[in-house]
Amino acid sequence: MTHDTYDALTLPITQGARRTALEFSQHQPTPTKADRVRLNTLAVLVTHDYLQLMDIPTDLASGDSWNPVMQACSDVADLELPGLGRLECRPVLPTVDRCPVPAETWEDRVGYVVVQVDELAHEAQILGFVPAVTDEELQLSELRSPEALLDHLYELRQAQTVLPNAMLARPGETAGQVLTNLSNWLNTALQQGQAAIESGWQTVEQVLNAGELSPAYAFRRGGTTVRRAKRLALGEVVVALVVDLRQAAEAQMEIRLQLHPIAADARLPNGLQLSVLDSSDAVVIDATATGAEDFLELQIDGAPGEPFRVEVRFNSSLETQAFVI
Amino acid sequence: MSDIDVQLREWVTEACRHPPGSPARQRHLTKVIRVVSSKLWRESAAYYQDALQQTWVYFCKNICNGYDPNLGSVATWLNAYLKRRLQDFYIDLQKRRSSEVSAWQDRDGEAIDMIDGLADQRGDVEPIWEKVKAWAEADATGELSRLHIEGYPQVTCQVLILRRLLSETSWKALSQEYGVPIPTLSSFYRRQCMPRLRKFGESEGYVNS
Numbered sequence: 040m041t042h043d044t045y046d047a048l049t050l051p052i053t054q055g056a057r058r059t060a061l062e063f064s065q066h067q068p069t070p071t072k073a074d075r076v077r078l079n080t081l082a083v084l085v086t087h088d089y090l091q092l093m094d095i096p097t098d099l100a101s102g103d104s105w106n107p108v109m110q111a112c113s114d115v116a117d118l119e120l121p122g123l124g125r126l127e128c129r130p131v132l133p134t135v136d137r138c139p140v141p142a143e144t145w146e147d148r149v150g151y152v153v154v155q156v157d158e159l160a161h162e163a164q165i166l167g168f169v170p171a172v173t174d175e176e177l178q179l180s181e182l183r184s185p186e187a188l189l190d191h192l193y194e195l196r197q198a199q200t201v202l203p204n205a206m207l208a209r210p211g212e213t214a215g216q217v218l219t220n221l222s223n224w225l226n227t228a229l230q231q232g233q234a235a236i237e238s239g240w241q242t243v244e245q246v247l248n249a250g251e252l253s254p255a256y257a258f259r260r261g262g263t264t265v266r267r268a269k270r271l272a273l274g275e276v277v278v279a280l281v282v283d284l285r286q287a288a289e290a291q292m293e294i295r296l297q298l299h300p301i302a303a304d305a306r307l308p309n310g311l312q313l314s315v316l317d318s319s320d321a322v323v324i325d326a327t328a329t330g331a332e333d334f335l336e337l338q339i340d341g342a343p344g345e346p347f348r349v350e351v352r353f354n355s356s357l358e359t360q361a362f363v364i
Numbered sequence: 365m366s367d368i369d370v371q372l373r374e375w376v377t378e379a380c381r382h383p384p385g386s387p388a389r390q391r392h393l394t395k396v397i398r399v400v401s402s403k404l405w406r407e408s409a410a411y412y413q414d415a416l417q418q419t420w421v422y423f424c425k426n427i428c429n430g431y432d433p434n435l436g437s438v439a440t441w442l443n444a445y446l447k448r449r450l451q452d453f454y455i456d457l458q459k460r461r462s463s464e465v466s467a468w469q470d471r472d473g474e475a476i477d478m479i480d481g482l483a484d485q486r487g488d489v490e491p492i493w494e495k496v497k498a499w500a501e502a503d504a505t506g507e508l509s510r511l512h513i514e515g516y517p518q519v520t521c522q523v524l525i526l527r528r529l530l531s532e533t534s535w536k537a538l539s540q541e542y543g544v545p546i547p548t549l550s551s552f553y554r555r556q557c558m559p560r561l562r563k564f565g566e567s568e569g570y571v572n573s
Contacts, residue, residue, distance in 0.1 A: 047398075048394060048397060048398045049398070049401045050397075050417075050420070051412070051413030051414075051416040051417050051420075052413055053413045053414045053417050054410060054411065054413065055414070066491060066492045066493065067493060068491070068493040068494075068529070069532070071532065072532065088417060091421075092393070092397075092420050092421060093385075093390040093424070094384060094385040094390070094424070095385075095390075103558070103562070106562060106565045106566075107492045107565060108492060108496055108561050108562070108564055108565030108568070109558065109561060109562060109565060111492060111493045111496055112525055112528055112529050112558075113528065113553075113558060113561075141535070142535040142546050142549070142550030143535075143553055145547065145550060146550075146551060147554070161412070161413050162413070175535070175536070185394055186390075186391045186394055186395070189387050189390045189394065190387055190391075193387040270551060270555075272555050275514050277514075277551060277552070277555065301547070301548055301551060302513075302514060302515060302548055305514075305515070
């Protein structure tokens, strides 16, 4: 085995875990699926047990991994962390050096933990984690230590700020909307050399196939930049919102917002609108697709601490993302 | 005292300098767990892992107010607790064995109660996956066959659900077959098909708690 096991953390697999895993596996149509569900369940439970030791709240029952229909129709091993997002807990057997990561888990995860399961010995090793995946296969050599997972979850908690009702809620909107703190993206990038990936935000490469990026996108500017993307769905149309952040001066950030279609060789549909609104709900700048564009782009400048909102509209669908610089 | 014991003690001291739930405390507790694991008492009893997990819970909760470094090493302190838990499990198992006539024991020494044993699910209850298959094939509202990837009307939720459920066709194979990139397929599946599956699971009362 090529993976360095020094960092691996060995934890017991309790009788309750074994029973639950076996029970879930019995609902599956094939032996292969039964094996997979059993291992996925063990990986989730061991991770859950570890996070409980660390005083990190978990909600086992709300994961797809706990829903028998989802177990049958998708290969998921998710663990809900209330207030943070879902952690994917992938099992591997001893003596492998890579971990398969199914495509249906590439989105909507705050991280991926790899758990080596030794059923005969009734124990498992938390080999490590990555905040994001870029491929169907994860090399175990890329894994960071369990301690790095703890830091990552802590940073996620810090990066999400919830403003009181008065500031952001409009009539009919649920109050306490989550704000994405952009300064934190930049701060973490400067500190670590590789930015922490926040809940829902992934690298551009994960959200769009490299071949789908239009040439204009490839333009790079000087200075420290952080670029993150998120998929948004407006009815049947799926787009990627790309946020490009650059520190232009001491208290000045340059923010570029782009909308790209997800489908290869596609254009943005006629009528798709991208707008930026300030804290008083006034539209600062907007752009509307005519059906001829590969992507839409808006640029704004602001100082750290300033809030703004991005709205993407198509027909009757609306997606909103709230930010504070 | 060995070097390892000195190191463990240092980590414990450092952990306890930070508040519970703080990343610094979590990190140092993790370091201790990793290293002290190999110094703990081992048994092959079926309940060993449960006793060990209880020991870790006890460790994380009490190391900063229940452990006196002057009385011995961290490993000694943990082993004492572990052995008490193992003893409790052992006594409990003896009591149950003597009172249940029909208890059987498998190779691992795990007592399996004949009455409460893992039931054969294939008996009278229709397996969940068969219900999902029936539901997807019937597609009563036509929704599953209507939902498709834009530009690819033949790639519907109904098709993907049945392919993933029954033959476990890989995303790679589906991508090659339909000429749709994997991220597009999986994104569509996750956003449009999985929520319908989830709702079906909930409406059938399948969600475990």
